[in-house]
Amino acid sequence: AQTVTQSQPEMSVQEAETVTLSCTYDTSESDYYLFWYKQPPSRQMILVIRQEAYKQQNATENRFSVNFQKAAKSFSLKISDSQLGDAAMYFCAYRSGDTGNQFYFGTGTSLTVIP
Amino acid sequence: GAGVSQSPSNKVTEKGKDVELRCDPISGHTALYWYRQSLGQGLEFLIYFQGNSAPDKSGLPSDRFSAERTGGSVSTLTIQRTQQEDSAVYLCASSPRGLGFAEQFFGPGTRLTVL
Numbered sequence: 001a002q003t004v005t006q007s008q009p010e011m012s013v014q015e016a017e018t019v020t021l022s023c024t025y026d027t028s029e030s031d032y033y034l035f036w037y038k039q040p041p042s043r044q045m046i047l048v049i050r051q052e053a054y055k056q057q058n059a060t061e062n063r064f065s066v067n068f069q070k071a072a073k074s075f076s077l078k079i080s081d082s083q084l085g086d087a088a089m090y091f092c093a094y095r096s097g098d099t100g101n102q103f104y105f106g107t108g109t110s111l112t113v114i115p
Numbered sequence: 116g117a118g119v120s121q122s123p124s125n126k127v128t129e130k131g132k133d134v135e136l137r138c139d140p141i142s143g144h145t146a147l148y149w150y151r152q153s154l155g156q157g158l159e160f161l162i163y164f165q166g167n168s169a170p171d172k173s174g175l176p177s178d179r180f181s182a183e184r185t186g187g188s189v190s191t192l193t194i195q196r197t198q199q200e201d202s203a204v205y206l207c208a209s210s211p212r213g214l215g216f217a218e219q220f221f222g223p224g225t226r227l228t229v230l
Contacts, residue, residue: 004157006157035218037221042223043204043206043223043224043226044221044222044223045206045208045219045221046221047218047219050218091157091158093158102160102163102171102173102174103148103158103160103219104160105150105157105158106157107155107156107157108156108157
């Protein structure tokens with residue numbers, strides 16, 4: 001089974017600053033999809049950004065962007081101009097392109113935004 | 116509302132009792148997932164339904180856990196003879212299709228506490 005590793009249990013950032021959350025994964029597949037989800041205290045998981053493995057261009061969504069390094073199996077999330085509302089748990093997830101029934105999630109990174 | 120709904124939002128039960136957790140997916144979504152999220156942990160895949168196909172039950176931790184999906188819509192996760200280690204948040208997600216790039220839309224979860 002694929003594994004997803006988030007090595008930073010907790011991170012903090014000053015409001016308006018930039019923070020990068022790391023994620024690595026282990027797979028032998030060439031076709032897959034990667035996701036970052038945000039889970040605020042309300043527990044509602046929300047998709048932040050996603051990346052197809054066959055695309056070399058890094059995905060961006062407003063203040064959120066990824067650094068996808070396929071050879072290194074790394075998928076980090078960069079949050080620019082951090083806002084108080086960005087405070088949440090962030091989960092990295094992997095989905096196979098071939099047998100894509102399951103999503104594999106990391107253990108999450110708790111992000112604190114300091115005013 | 117148009118989102119995924121789950122009920123109850125919180126459930127407290129005594130060890131040994133059976134519980135039923137309900138998930139109403141987004142209308143028209145053919146794929147439905149159940150996850151378990153223990154404190155400080157990532158999401159643990161439990162079971163996956165896709166249309167009329169046989170469900171993927173590979174994540175169910177024991178035979179005390181079962182799930183069904185009626186009419187391709189509402190799903191019920193049943194835990195029999197609950198144990199204290201079953202205490203967790205149970206998340207349901209639906210997706211417009213089972214493979215590929217499609218994101219999952221999550222419900223708010225049910226927090227289960229087994230005393």
